[in-house]
Amino acid sequence: MLCRGQTSSVTVLAPAKLNLFLKVLGKRADGYHELETLMLSVSLYDTLILSDDPSGRLSLSCRDGGSHSGPDQRRELPGAGPENLVMRAAALLRDCAGRSPGARIELVKRIPLSAGLAGGSSDAAATLAGLNRLWNLGRTRPELTQLAAQLGSDVPFFLCSRAAAICRGRGEIVEPLALAARLWFVIARPQTGLSTAEVYRHCRPSSIGWSARELARFLDRGRLRSAAGLFHNALEEPAQRLSADVTVLKRAFARQPFAGHMMSGSGTGYFGLCHSRRHAVQLAARLKATRLGDVFVASCRP
Numbered sequence: 536m537l538c539r540g541q542t543s544s545v546t547v548l549a550p551a552k553l554n555l556f557l558k559v560l561g562k563r564a565d566g567y568h569e570l571e572t573l574m575l576s577v578s579l580y581d582t583l584i585l586s587d588d589p590s591g592r593l594s595l596s597c598r599d600g601g602s603h604s605g606p607d608q609r610r611e612l613p614g615a616g617p618e619n620l621v622m623r624a625a626a627l628l629r630d631c632a633g634r635s636p637g638a639r640i641e642l643v644k645r646i647p648l649s650a651g652l653a654g655g656s657s658d659a660a661a662t663l664a665g666l667n668r669l670w671n672l673g674r675t676r677p678e679l680t681q682l683a684a685q686l687g688s689d690v691p692f693f694l695c696s697r698a699a700a701i702c703r704g705r706g707e708i709v710e711p712l713a714l715a716a717r718l719w720f721v722i723a724r725p726q727t728g729l730s731t732a733e734v735y736r737h738c739r740p741s742s743i744g745w746s747a748r749e750l751a752r753f754l755d756r757g758r759l760r761s762a763a764g765l766f767h768n769a770l771e772e773p774a775q776r777l778s779a780d781v782t783v784l785k786r787a788f789a790r791q792p793f794a795g796h797m798m799s800g801s802g803t804g805y806f807g808l809c810h811s812r813r814h815a816v817q818l819a820a821r822l823k824a825t826r827l828g829d830v831f832v833a834s835c836r837p
């Protein structure tokens with residue numbers, strides 16, 4: 536996450552995430568699922584522009600950041616009401632501030648919705664970090680992380696100091712990971728999305744024997760094919776049952792020479808790991824030609 540400015544306006548870039556590994560260990564008493572997941576933040580960004588509002592009000596406006604390549608003319612936008620995670624993050628931080636500063640928040644959306652790319656969670660984390668700076672609150676990263684966990688399972692990851700992490704619990708326990716080299720991806724999102732809660736409702740615990748750590752070791756040594764052999768997402772199978780689009784996209788990716796490919800999070804977003812930027816640009820062009828949805832090239836910087 537990149538945060539700029541500090542007097543009357545702060546701009547924050549909120550990245551999307553990919554799950555290269557998502558093992559469901561079981562269902563918990565609180566209804567959530569216990570996870571072990573390897574997440575990367577990638578260079579597909581929403582932008583948040585946060586400005587002081589002397590009236591003391593909190594307000595949000597959303598607009599389409601363009602740059603989408605799919606058959607849809609217009610991107611779906613989230614609601615801008617109090618239910619939006621950005622507004623919930625702003626209200627939560629303000630409650631802890633001991634005073635009532637206001638902010639106008641402009642959210643420029645590029646990360647597709649309902650795609651397993653955690654756009655909403657990333658926007659919430661960016662709001663916490665950005666308003667902490669705008670309002671000069673001096674909250675520490677652990678303090679912000681604690682608030683983040685109240686907003687959603689994926690939110691704390693985006694406050695982590697590194698671009699990669701192994702996350703546990705319901706996703707909120709974040710262990711930062713060092714990566715040796717930049718990784719390149721093609722990301723696609725079909726025309727329909729899926730509800731995270733719905734996908735989790737249909738999932739079963741993973742039965743695989745390996746861990747995220749083994750996958751991380753291959754990634755760190757630049758052994759992309761070996762790493763891709765350990766890709767796992769327990770949510771892909773239920774997502775395929777709920778959305779034929781995921782299966783269609785999977786087949787389209789399988790026809791291209793990716794180092795590996797898989798669905799991200801609860802879908803319907805899907806990604807392919809590439810050997811270089813050039814490789815990613817080439818395969819993205821082929822996928823765009825299928826007109827199955829929006830297609831992006833993005834990277835993860837160590």
Ligand code: C5P
Pocket residue numbers: 566567568569570686687688689704705706731732733735
């Ligand atoms: O935490 P978050 O609000 O993003 O989660 C959305 C939904 O996804 C939850 O209400 C829950 O149904 C499901 N979920 C889950 N186990 C997790 C994370 C999310 O069952 N570890």
